[in-house]
Amino acid sequence: MSAARTGLGEVRASRRIVFSGLGAIGVAATLAGCAGSDGSSSQQSAVESGAELATTDEVPVGGGIVLTSEKIVITQPTEGEFKAFTAVCTHQQLVVTSVDGDVIKCDNHGSSYSATTGEVEGGPAPSALASVEIEVKDGKILSV
Incomplete structure (x- = not known):
């Protein structure tokens, strides 16, 4: 199960979803830091x-x-x-x-x-x- 619904109507993400999202953000930040410049x-x-x-x-x-x-x-x-x-x-x-x-x-x-x-x-x-x-x-x- 990827998300759990609490009794108050809010959706809570599982740890797997949170860590996957954080991993994707880390990869994106790393790739942005390695990008070259257009010589501006x-x-x-x-x-x-x-x-x-x-x-x-x-x-x-x-x-x-x-x-x-x-x-x-x-x-x-x-x-x-x-x-x-x-x-x-x-x-x-x-x-x-x-x-x-x-x-x-x-x-x-x-x-x-x-x-x-x-x-x-x-x-x-x-x-x-x-x-x-x-x-x-x-x-x-x-x-x-």
Whole structure:
């Protein structure tokens, strides 16, 4: 019997029904927590326009740097060519961990991105890193 009727007209659920329902809620919450992101505005950096992010000397040719507090990754795929992307991984919105050659890595769950385009190269990330506008002026990399 799945439910019992009391003398007052109310229906009481059995323990099996209650625990089954709680189990289903737990599964739904777990799946929601594992879901990826569509790369929306939660990834965008909040750096003021004109702010100095780094100097050109700080960004290695064929590599890059992760600015954790600004949530921006700056790369220099070829000498004198600077690119910037949000440093927030599109998988679970954690900050990417490093730039290794031409790959931006998120060691949190194994995602990787192109240091030239920000496109996903591997892992669970569902979408590319968003581009961040920068300007290079007098050896400084500035936000736009």
